[in-house]
Amino acid sequence: MVDDCALDTMNVNRPVPREIAPISVIVPCYRCADTIAEAVASVAAQSLAVAEVVLVDDCSGDGTLExxxxxxxxxxxxxxxxxxxxxxxxxxxxxxxxxxHASQDYVAFLDSDDTWARNKIELQMRVLRQDPGIALIAHRMQVHDRHAPAPPPVERARATVIGRRRLLLNNPFPTASVILRRDLPFRFDERFRRVEDFLLWAQIAFSGYRCVKLDRTLAFWHKPTFGAGGLSEDLRAMHAAGREVRRELLRQGLVSLPEHCFARALGYLRRGRQRLRLAWRRANQPELRT
Structure with a gap:
């Protein structure tokens, strides 16, 4: 027979099971042997653990799979x-x-050269538990030097519903920020290799599902957001893909013709602004001139 004192001691010393979020993390991998370990480490270090991580090797052929x-x-x-x-x-x-392949209620996305802040999952799951009707939740991202100290963690975040007007301006949901319900009746359009993420987010939001965004930076790019060198050919390809996405949304009846024209005009404005940014970078970074 175990007395009460011994029982209390046993309970205190027994490990407390770690809570696990019902999330499958999907990471597409293509020739990423140098960066994938850091990306996965940022998932493993989450203050709220995820149930599983799925690494998908896209036929790299260079030793990445090994x-x-x-x-x-x-x-x-x-x-x-x-x-x-x-x-x-x-x-x-x-x-x-x-x-x-995912088995959990929610799916999160991470690219093989990006990383997450330590409490990203915790903050997003806090909102999802409060409002289970949310279909997609995202947050801010920023470029951060891979070798610099990590920014200090944030403890609170405010969620804002993202409506169709905001989605017409540009893509408010960086891919590595998104968690969505696994059972949504949408998938990435495999005809698109650029801006494919925005097409999916727009299909979800324009179909009437609740989408929200947190006002905190909880993930990081470790290279410029339009190509490792910000090259003009990258910009041309991105804007061409953007035009195709807008046409696809119009074809599917998810946006009206006036909305399509408005979004197209904004696209031209963004293209001009990014050209100016590229010109400035080339003027101030000689390595980009070649």
């Missing part, structure tokens, strides 16, 4: 899962493959 399997062996069995696609299909196909 690196992913070696990385999976460093974590608890089954937590880090590796899928290998037989041919390269781009980020949309890789994310869809991971989404199909």
């Amino acid at each position: 690196r992913l399997h070696a990385l999976a062996a460093r974590y608890p069995e089954g937590w880090l899962q590796v899928l290998a696609l037989p041919e390269n299909g781009g980020p949309s196909r890789a994310r869809n493959a991971g989404w199909a």
Whole structure:
């Protein structure tokens, strides 16, 4: 027979199970052997743990797949899962493959060269628990030097509903910020290799689902947001893809013709502004002139 005092001691010394968020994290991987470990580490370090991580090798062909399997062996069995696609299909196909494999109620996205702030999942799940009707939740991102100290964590965030007018301006949902319901009847359009994320977010929001955004930076890019060197060909390709996405939304009846024309005009304004930014960067960063 165990007395009350001994029972109390046993309870105190017993490990408290760590809470786990019902989230599958999807990471498309293409020739990312140098950055994927840091991306996964930022998931493993979350203050609120996620149930699983799915790494999808997009037929890298350079040793990345072997690196992913070696990385999976460093974590608890089954937590880090590796899928290998037989041919390269781009980020949309890789994310869809991971989404199909996901087992949790929610799916989060992370690119192989980005990282998360430590309490990203905790803050987003706090809002999702308060409002289960939310279909998609995102937050701010910023460019951060990979070798610089991490910014101090934030403890609170305010959620704002994002309506269709805001979505007509530009993409308010950086991919590595998004958590969405796994059961949504949408997927990434595999015909698109650029701006494919905005097409999906717009399809969700314009179909009437609740989408919100937190007013805090909880994830980081480690390179400029339009190409590693901000090259003009990257900008041209991005804007061409943006035009195709706007036409696709119009074709699907998710935006009206006036809305389409308004969004197209804004697209031209953004293109002019980004050209000015690129010109300034080239003038001040000689390595971009070649």
